[in-house]
Amino acid sequence: MKSLLRYIILSLISSTTALTFHHKPSSTDYHANAGVLQYVNPLIGTRGYDPNDLGGMIPSVSPPFGMTRWTPQTRENFISQVPYNDRDRRMHGFQATHQPAIWIGENGHVTLMPGLGDEIQPLFQHRGLAFRKEDERSTPYVYEVTLDADSGGEFGWNLTEQATASAHVGHLRVDFRDTKERQPYFIIQASRLNWTGHVEIHPEAQEVSGSNSQRQEYLLGPDKPESFRLYFVSRFSAPFTSHGVSHAGDLYRGQRYIEDKFVGAYVTFDKSVQRVEVRTGVSYVSVEQARKNLDIDIPDGTAFETTVENVKSAWLERLGRINISGVNDTDADHDPRTIFYTGLFHALQYPSDYSEPTTSSEGGMRRFYSGYTDSVHEADDSYYQSWSIWDTYRAEHSLLTIFAPERVNSMMRSLLRIFDWSGRLPLWNNMIENNEMIATHVDAVIANALVRGFDDFDVSRAWDAVYVDAYVPPDNDTDLLYYSREPNTPYECRAGLTSYLEHGWVDNDRWAESASRTLDYSFDDFAAAVVAEHAGDLEHAKELRERSQNYKKLWNPETQFMQARNANGTWANESWGWTEGDKWIYTLNVMHDVGGLASLFKGGKKAMKARMDEYFTGGHNMHSNEPSHHAPYLYSAIGYPADAARQIRELAWENYNATASGLSGNEDLGQMSAWYVLSALGFYPVNPASDEYVVGTPFFDEVEILLPPGPGDDGKEHTLVISAPGAGTEGRAYVKSLKVDGEDIHRPMLKHGQVVKARRIEFEMSDEPTSWGQEGTV
Incomplete structure (x- = not known):
C-alpha cells in the first residue's frame, strides 16, 4: 500500500554502497556460526528521502512473527515515518515498536536511551547522541552501535549499545567507557506529546513500569477502544543511585510515579558501573502480564549471549532451511543471496503473533487483547494482527x-x-x-x-x-x-x-x-x-x-482499456476511478481470468501482448507498488514466457539491491520481498485465489529447501531441490525445458501441490529465447 504519487529517485542515492560491517568482537563472539544469516541485511529498505521512495523497513530485532520489534530510533515515528532512517547520524533511543508499515501508525511504544553525565535530557530533540555508520552492525539477532556521549570531545565514542529480543521482551546491554566520574543513566520515555501514559519506579526491584494510550490511527475505522494501553516493565541489572520522573522536558527528582501526557522516567547508576543490562517486557494486557512476559521469555540470570543465541536459532530454523548455490556475486551491491535471504527475513515477520504466554511450558493458554472488543481474551491458540x-x-x-x-x-x-x-x-x-x-x-x-x-x-x-x-x-x-x-x-x-x-x-x-x-x-x-x-x-x-x-463491464471496446462507468452506464473520464494506479495497470488487473481478458482484445493474445509491450516500454509499469506485481507473468500466461523472463530479470535488477536503498517501494508487510523470493525460485502466484503458480525465470543455479511439513505430510519434512544450471552464474534467463520429479512440464504453470510435494524441480536454461511454454496457461 503506497501513495499514488509514486516516484523513484534511486539515481540520487546510487552511490549508497552495500553495508560494510566493522565489528569489534566481544569476549564471546555471538556472531560465530551465523550460517546464512550472514547474508541478511536488515538495513535494506531503510534509506530514502521521502516515504514514497523508502522501503519503510527498520533494522529490527525480534524472532519470526514476533509481537514487538526492537529498533534503534533516529526519528519519532508516525503515519508515513518509521523510527529509523539510514541517512540519520544521531541515535535517540531503542524503541519497542508495533508500527507494522510506514503508512500505518504506532500502537503503543516504549523507548529507552542511555547516557552519561549530570544533565539528563528526556526530550527526543535533546537526548540524541552521534554515531558512525562504521560502528553500526545490524543482524536479525542483534543490533550493535557505538555512541558519542561527549559530542566529539576528549572521551568520545564511549557508549556501546547492543540490543536483542524475544517475541515480547527487549534485552539491551550498554557498556559505559571512560566515565571520568560521570554517572551512567537511562531515560525511559513512556508517552509522547498528546498521549496519556504513566510510569512507576520500583527501586527495590530495580524496575520501571508504565503504559501509554498511543494509537496513532484513532480516527480511522468504527472501533474506538477506550481502554487500549501498551504496558511495559523494564528490569535493570544494577541498583539505582537516584531516580525521577519527567513531564515533557521537566524532571522531578526522587518522584516515583506520574500519570499525564508526555511522561517518562530516569534512573542513574553508581559512577563505578561500567555495564548495565535492561530487559523490557511489553504487553497489551497489563503491567502484570508484561512482567510475566519478561519472566517467561528472558528470566533473571539469562545471559545476553543466551538471548542472542535464542533469536539467532529461531531465524536459522527458518532461513537455514534454504541453501543457495550458483550465484553471480561480482556486484556486491546486487548480491542476490543478500536480497533473497533479507527478503525472506522481511516476509516472515508478518502477520505478527500478538498472543502472550500464561506459562513457560509449551502448549499453554495464551492471552491477547482485542481492540474490537476492547477486552482481553484467552485461548490455546495464537492471535495474529x-x-x-x-x-x-x-x-x-x-x-x-x-x-x-x-x-x-x-x-x-x-x-x-x-x-x-x-x-x-x-x-x-x-x-x-x-x-x-x-x-x-x-x-x-x-x-x-x-x-x-x-x-x-x-x-x-x-x-x-x-x-x-x-x-x-x-x-x-x-x-x-x-x-x-x-x-x-x-x-x-x-x-x-x-x-x-x-x-x-x-x-x-x-x-x-x-x-x-x-x-x-x-x-x-x-x-x-x-x-x-x-x-x-x-x-x-x-x-x-x-x-x-463483471470485469468485462468496464471494458471499453473502442479504447481497448478498462474504464470507470457512471450510474447511467456512461463512461467516466479515463483517468478517474483508480486506486494507486491508472488505466494501464488496471486493464491488466484480471488475475483470475487471464484468458477471458485476452479474448477482449481485438486480436486476442497477440493484441494483449502488444498492449503489454506498450505498457512496459512506455514506462507505465511501477513495480514499487503492488498492483503491478503480477504484470510480467501475464506474458507467460498468454504464451510468451521468454518476454516474461526478460521483464522479470530487469525488474529484479532495477527494484531490488543489497544496500540500504534496496527496495524501490515500501515493503508493505512482506509483499515486496515475497515477489522477489518466489520469483527467484522461478514461479509466482498470478491468481492467488487458486493453487497455481506461473513460471518465470529462476535466479540461481540451485536452491535446496528443507520444506517444513504442510497438510498431508504427517509431520514429516523433506528436501526440495530446484536446479537451473547457468541461471545464476552465467545469467541464463530463458527456460528451455522443465521437469518435476522427472516428468516433463510443457505449460508454464506449476500447482502448489507439485511444488511442495516434489523432490526435484529441474529447469534447463538458455542464453536465448526459446519456444518452451508458448501454449501458455490459458
Whole structure:
C-alpha cells in the first residue's frame, strides 16, 4: 500500500554502497556460526528521502512473527515515518515498536536511551547522541552501535549499545567507557506529546513500569477502544543511585510515579558501573502480564549471549532451511543471496503473533487483547494482527504456505475471530479495522489457504464471513464516498457493493475509486466462490463465478482499456476511478481470468501482448507498488514466457539491491520481498485465489529447501531441490525445458501441490529465447 504519487529517485542515492560491517568482537563472539544469516541485511529498505521512495523497513530485532520489534530510533515515528532512517547520524533511543508499515501508525511504544553525565535530557530533540555508520552492525539477532556521549570531545565514542529480543521482551546491554566520574543513566520515555501514559519506579526491584494510550490511527475505522494501553516493565541489572520522573522536558527528582501526557522516567547508576543490562517486557494486557512476559521469555540470570543465541536459532530454523548455490556475486551491491535471504527475513515477520504466554511450558493458554472488543481474551491458540491484505494477498500468503505452513491455520482462525467480534473480516487490521485501501481481498487469503490444503479451521464459518463480504453492503453505503483514509466511517468492506449488485459495476459518480473497486470485486467474487465450494455451497459458488465476469463491464471496446462507468452506464473520464494506479495497470488487473481478458482484445493474445509491450516500454509499469506485481507473468500466461523472463530479470535488477536503498517501494508487510523470493525460485502466484503458480525465470543455479511439513505430510519434512544450471552464474534467463520429479512440464504453470510435494524441480536454461511454454496457461 503506497501513495499514488509514486516516484523513484534511486539515481540520487546510487552511490549508497552495500553495508560494510566493522565489528569489534566481544569476549564471546555471538556472531560465530551465523550460517546464512550472514547474508541478511536488515538495513535494506531503510534509506530514502521521502516515504514514497523508502522501503519503510527498520533494522529490527525480534524472532519470526514476533509481537514487538526492537529498533534503534533516529526519528519519532508516525503515519508515513518509521523510527529509523539510514541517512540519520544521531541515535535517540531503542524503541519497542508495533508500527507494522510506514503508512500505518504506532500502537503503543516504549523507548529507552542511555547516557552519561549530570544533565539528563528526556526530550527526543535533546537526548540524541552521534554515531558512525562504521560502528553500526545490524543482524536479525542483534543490533550493535557505538555512541558519542561527549559530542566529539576528549572521551568520545564511549557508549556501546547492543540490543536483542524475544517475541515480547527487549534485552539491551550498554557498556559505559571512560566515565571520568560521570554517572551512567537511562531515560525511559513512556508517552509522547498528546498521549496519556504513566510510569512507576520500583527501586527495590530495580524496575520501571508504565503504559501509554498511543494509537496513532484513532480516527480511522468504527472501533474506538477506550481502554487500549501498551504496558511495559523494564528490569535493570544494577541498583539505582537516584531516580525521577519527567513531564515533557521537566524532571522531578526522587518522584516515583506520574500519570499525564508526555511522561517518562530516569534512573542513574553508581559512577563505578561500567555495564548495565535492561530487559523490557511489553504487553497489551497489563503491567502484570508484561512482567510475566519478561519472566517467561528472558528470566533473571539469562545471559545476553543466551538471548542472542535464542533469536539467532529461531531465524536459522527458518532461513537455514534454504541453501543457495550458483550465484553471480561480482556486484556486491546486487548480491542476490543478500536480497533473497533479507527478503525472506522481511516476509516472515508478518502477520505478527500478538498472543502472550500464561506459562513457560509449551502448549499453554495464551492471552491477547482485542481492540474490537476492547477486552482481553484467552485461548490455546495464537492471535495474529497486522493484516495489510490489499498488498499481501498477492504473494505473501502463498509464500507463508511454503515456508511457514504451521502458522497458516492459526492465521485463518485469527481472521475468523475478528469476524466473530465485528461481523466483518478485516481489510487492513492494525489492532482494529483501519478501513485502509479497498476490496475484501481477505476472501482470497482464505481461498489461498483452502486450495493449498489448509482446513484446520471452521470452513463453514469462513464461508459465513466471506458471504457477508460478497452480499452485504457496508453501513451507509449509499451515503459515503469511502475515500482513502476517510475518518470515523463504518466497516468499509466492499464500498459501493449496492451498485455492484445492481448492475455489475461500482458507480464512478457515487463512490471513490470505482473502477479499481469493480475489478477487485470481480476477483474477490472468484475467491468467494472458491470458499463457497469448499464449504459445500455450490449454488452460491456458481453465482459468484458468474459474477466474477463483471470485469468485462468496464471494458471499453473502442479504447481497448478498462474504464470507470457512471450510474447511467456512461463512461467516466479515463483517468478517474483508480486506486494507486491508472488505466494501464488496471486493464491488466484480471488475475483470475487471464484468458477471458485476452479474448477482449481485438486480436486476442497477440493484441494483449502488444498492449503489454506498450505498457512496459512506455514506462507505465511501477513495480514499487503492488498492483503491478503480477504484470510480467501475464506474458507467460498468454504464451510468451521468454518476454516474461526478460521483464522479470530487469525488474529484479532495477527494484531490488543489497544496500540500504534496496527496495524501490515500501515493503508493505512482506509483499515486496515475497515477489522477489518466489520469483527467484522461478514461479509466482498470478491468481492467488487458486493453487497455481506461473513460471518465470529462476535466479540461481540451485536452491535446496528443507520444506517444513504442510497438510498431508504427517509431520514429516523433506528436501526440495530446484536446479537451473547457468541461471545464476552465467545469467541464463530463458527456460528451455522443465521437469518435476522427472516428468516433463510443457505449460508454464506449476500447482502448489507439485511444488511442495516434489523432490526435484529441474529447469534447463538458455542464453536465448526459446519456444518452451508458448501454449501458455490459458
